[in-house]
Each structure stands twice: as C-alpha cells, then as structure tokens.
Amino acid sequence: MWRLGDLERTVMQALWAADAPLTGRDVAAALARPDLAYTTVLTVLTRLEKKGLVRRDSAARAHTYTAVASREDHVTDLMQQALGHAGDRAAALQHFARTMTADEAAALRAALDEV
Secondary structure, eight states: OOOOOHHHHHHHHHHHHOSSOEEHHHHHHHHTOTTSOHHHHHHHHHHHHHTTSEEEEOSSSSOEEEESSOHHHHHHHHHHHHHHHOSOHHHHHHHHHHTOOHHHHHHHHHHHHHO
C-alpha cells in the first residue's frame, strides 16, 4: 500500500467524495485551489493511477478518474500495513484500543461480534 503525500491525499478525497467519475478539470475544481495548475492535478492523477489507487477511463474525449477502492478499504490496508511493521501485533492492537473513544470501541466490538 502506498503512502500518500498531502496533494495526493487531497485528490483522493475529492474522488472518494464524488458520486461519479471525475475529469481532471472536475478534480481541479473540487480542490478549489487557484494556486494549483491543472497540469499538476493531471500529474497527480497519473501518479495515483501508477500506484494502483485510481482507474482512468479513456473512453470519452476527456478521461475520467475513479478511486479503485473506497476510503475505508484504503484505511484498512494502511492499518494492516502498520500492523505488519509492529514487532508485537497484540501489543500494538492493545495500545490502539486504549486510544479509542467509547463510541469507537463500541463500533469495534460490534464489528468483532459480526465476525
């Protein structure tokens, strides 16, 4: 799983928030950053595609982009990757559990009960 830079993360957030595929211009407009060149947005989209995080559809004249996975799937992959780097997975999970709010802990308990 790839770690995202700030601009990559912002572009991914725009794609995750969209109800349909976006063109590069759509993404640039969603970012609402006049200091950011359209070509920079296209470069970021190309990099995200090479990382396997974005799918480009070239069927129309203007290419459209969609996220390959949901935000939740991406976060899950990051969490699994982080656990893979832990020397003691159980200790890492216990420490993580101690940092949760009561609502987060209840959601995790409910998810574990479903499994």
